[in-house]
Amino acid sequence: MTVRPAHFVHTAADTFLPTANALSRWGAGQLNGPALVGLAARTVEEQFGLEEFMPARLTVDLFKAAHSVPTVATTRLIRDGRRVRNSECELLQDGVAVARATLVQYRRSSAPRGEEWSATMDLPLPADVDDSSYVRVGSDDGGWSPNISDHRNSSRKRFLNRAIDVVEGSVNTPLVNAVYAAEGTSLVANLGTAGIGYINGDLTVALARLPVDEWIYVQADSHWVADGISTGAATLYDRTGAFGTGVITAISNPAAQLDFADEGALAGSL
Structure with a gap:
């Protein structure tokens, strides 16, 4: 039986060991953003998620570079209301917090009366997505391809990020897949003609509903x-x-700018 790729191995009740899939291109031994936000989302949802509540907003503050060392995930229920639930997860390495996530859940209900404005926009889909697809990067000037290096231009960006499992042996939930993909907001916003010279210090994901499958676009x-x-x-769509x-x-990080000039880097490895 083939082992599915994952970012972390669950080694103890609240401890996770990063795998090579969690490594980043920003520096030796550093972890990538999707792995961290995915672990935080998985942990807080597992502890406090309820079927009758919609996970409407997750905000993750990335305090400092996380490294390939055992990572402890702690959780706390902040408010257990009738219509609103608030909870948080903190990721610690060597006793120091590297990230903190706050989750807001709203009880599902019927919509109010009337009609409201909603934006209309083109939401392109690549033609070659199948079960072997994990990443497709797109831009107005470059079309779709598997490589970031093909999109070092100044036009609008988009990408497909089909998440690998965050924790070995545990299939991602729709929320985890959405948060994992949404971390690519930094990629589609900041990728330019010389690559990426900004490193994001946070991520906020606001959801009206959960994605219908694993193929999520930003x-x-x-x-x-x-x-x-x-x-x-960025808009998240399926x-x-x-x-x-x-x-x-x-924040600008030109000393470690990723130019992608000579490599077909996968978006999930930033």
Whole structure:
């Protein structure tokens, strides 16, 4: 039986050991963003998620670079309300917090009366997605391809990120897949003609519903920069349409800029 790839191995009640799949390109031994936000989402949902509540917002603050060492995940229920539940997860390495996630859940109910405005936009899908597909990067100028290096341009970006399992032996939930993919908001917002020179310090994922399958797309909506600070927002969508928004803030990191000039880097490895 083939072992499915994963970012972490669950070694104790609250401890996870990163695998090679969790490594980042930002520095030797550093972990990538999707692995961290995925672990935080999985942990807080596993502890406090309820079927009758929709996980409407997850915000992850990435305090410092995380490394390939045992990672402890702690959780806390902040508020257990009738219509709103708030909880958090903290990831610690060597006793120091490297990330903290807060989850807001709303009780599912019927919609109010009336009609509201909703944005209309093109949501492109690549033609060659199948069970072997994990990443497709797209841009207005470059079409779709498996490689980031094909999209070092200044046009609008989008990508498909089909998550591998966050924890070995545990298949991702729809929430975990959505959060994992949404971490690519930094990629689609900040990728330019010289690669990526910003590193995001947070991620907020706002969801109206959960994705219908594993194939989740992220398309840039906005990108504003000044004084070495970047903000970006993106629409999350699946084969049936848009279902949420990703938002990031990022800080200039030119000393470790990833230019992708000579490699076909996968988006999930940033």
